[in-house]
Amino acid sequence: MNTRVSIQDVAQLAGVAVSTVSRVLNGYRDVSEETRAKVQRAVEQLGYRPNQAARTFRTGKTQSVSVILPMIGTDFYNRLINGIDQVLALHDYDAGLFPLLSPRRLERYRNPSAPPYNADGLILASLNPDRLFEGGQIPADLPTVLVDIAHTAYDSVTVDHIEGGYLAGKHLLERPAPTFVVMIEERFDTPFASGVFRERLKGFQRALEEDSVKLPKDHVITVEFSWDGGRLAAQEILRRLEGPANIFATCDLLAQGLIDEFAHKGIKVGGEVRLVGYDDQPWAEAYGLSTVKQPIESMGGLAANLLLKRIKRPPAEVIHRVLSPRLVVRESSRV
Amino acid sequence: MNTRVSIQDVAQLAGVAVSTVSRVLNGYRDVSEETRAKVQRAVEQLGYRPNQAARTFRTGKTQSVSVILPMIGTDFYNRLINGIDQVLALHDYDAGLFPLLSPRRLERYRNPSAPPYNADGLILASLNPDRLFEGGQIPADLPTVLVDIAHTAYDSVTVDHIEGGYLAGKHLLERPAPTFVVMIEERFDTPFASGVFRERLKGFQRALEEDSVKLPKDHVITVEFSWDGGRLAAQEILRRLEGPANIFATCDLLAQGLIDEFAHKGIKVGGEVRLVGYDDQPWAEAYGLSTVKQPIESMGGLAANLLLKRIKRPPAEVIHRVLSPRLVVRESSRV
DNA sequence: TCAAGGCACAAAAACGATTTCGGAAACGAT
DNA sequence: ATCGTTTCCGAAATCGTTTTTGTGCCTTGA
Structure with a gap:
């Protein structure tokens, strides 16, 4: 009927x-x-x-693009998605989000006929296409832009993590003191690993080297990516020394753990102990946390623009855009 | 070529x-x-x-369903999406997420040929189809399930907010004291308004009535949906009385504002002042906040199952599933 | 030996839109 | 009156699959 x-x-x-x-x-x-x-x-x-x-x-047109991303719900991806979405909406495109919520999904999205690839274009956030597709390939005729990760074969928009680490380093150097870096232990057997923490460290080291300051190997403390990781790092640092210190936490979550643990021990971060985080999470301001802020919305917007360009025009050469982060100084590190 | x-x-x-x-x-x-x-x-x-x-x-099949939701990034929608996604993945379906990130998007999705409707089924989260589509209609032949909201014309899965309020009420009643409810001021001219806060209040009142306890009108404090709203409410309550109190915050965010403001005034919630929130946000446990927990993942999973059923079988009658929330008692309200 | 049935495959129709091509009508200019 | 030009619209091709129908051959059993 x-x-x-x-x-x-x-x-x-x-x-x-x-x-x-x-x-x-x-x-x-x-x-x-x-x-x-x-x-x-x-x-x-x-x-x-x-x-x-x-x-x-x-x-052969859908007027929509797909965004594959590791997860949703974090501040980072929220802002990224917002940036992407705004630009797309402006150009009368729609965005479908495809988070990799489970291993099973990952498996499904390896199939090049899966729904995400059924769009005019693809944005891959924080995902290495080689690892995502293992043997295979992103459909060659599908315009694709990478964001938050670079790859020689695809357009990409990233933020310079080396520069971010460098900014943090230069800033902490303003007041000499024993210096620590709290690192993330990344597992590189997943499609999610990005290596950005290592880059942040590298930039940080570069800043110190420029001033001939040495960062002892055992001042780089590696922990898990969690609040608890930060707390453990703080304990480790307290075990090693008393008195002033400069600390670079390679992400804000770690920094939060550090702050909370220091507070628990009666130490207010921002005086003797100076701390700089990375990400500028929404709560960072309330915490008075100095941090490296990435232009995430811009990154998303640029990626969307790049993609739209690629969809409209015949292929050109691969384009890489690298944006600069910004240091936001708050009480946690003011000299 | x-x-x-x-x-x-x-x-x-x-x-x-x-x-x-x-x-x-x-x-x-x-x-x-x-x-x-x-x-x-x-x-x-x-x-x-x-x-x-x-x-x-x-x-005529895509092996995918669309999820339209007001936003992403909140704990609620994260959990909901996870619940939905798991069930869909299990049945070899994919999920495309379409958050209403801007008014422009909303406008676009009123078009019944927009990408979200180009799927085998549709899940509408927290969105009233009548308000979403204003004059129009969801494409009649598109299997649709509502979640977190009910509507006579569509299948739905919801959690009983009246029951949630009732649980909070019964619990707070265990120790008699002046009782307050902190309400949300909802704007009903958007597709997002749900009226759930009123239901929570209703259930709460019912619990009190059963024990012949009166809730004075001016003990219902209406504020904005924000952390600051909670703080203002706390100030208002402190202005009205000193000594013991029972407080029902109709969402955890408000409760957090209350706790922080009380703490700021040197009052530790959990003693004289007892507080129950709603939602069981991730931080609630660390805060020791008693709260009403909704089975959000189950809700998503059930919705997905309902939808799959509707996609497979010829239409049946409209189905409404109502789930029960659970009270989680922590330090903030222990007697 | 022959009819019946099954197997493996081919041929062609169908899905619902867009797009190309071309023609009729209307119109203006000569 | 004739000859372009427009303007408007219809016929038909087309996109890449799936699905239906058909067919030749091989097997089987009487």
């Missing part, structure tokens, strides 16, 4: 050809006002809505 | 008919091992991958 109403039915009811209906629907102008009205009346009367699948099939 | 390789090309190279290729691809069994191998070789050689749009066009 409920056989979907097609463009044929509309044409028939309106007493015109299907091609005419199509022209009306797509707003072409070589249709007289009269027929246009007739068609529109028929459309409404039948409650016709075009079969999107057929349309996509014929035109 | 890069004209996509189609099933025709595969057929030609393999020296078989397209229908045979199709059968191989879809795993039908009336194909000899020999031809199957021939076809597979041709597929690999050409790097053929089926045109998903054409497939969808022909079969």
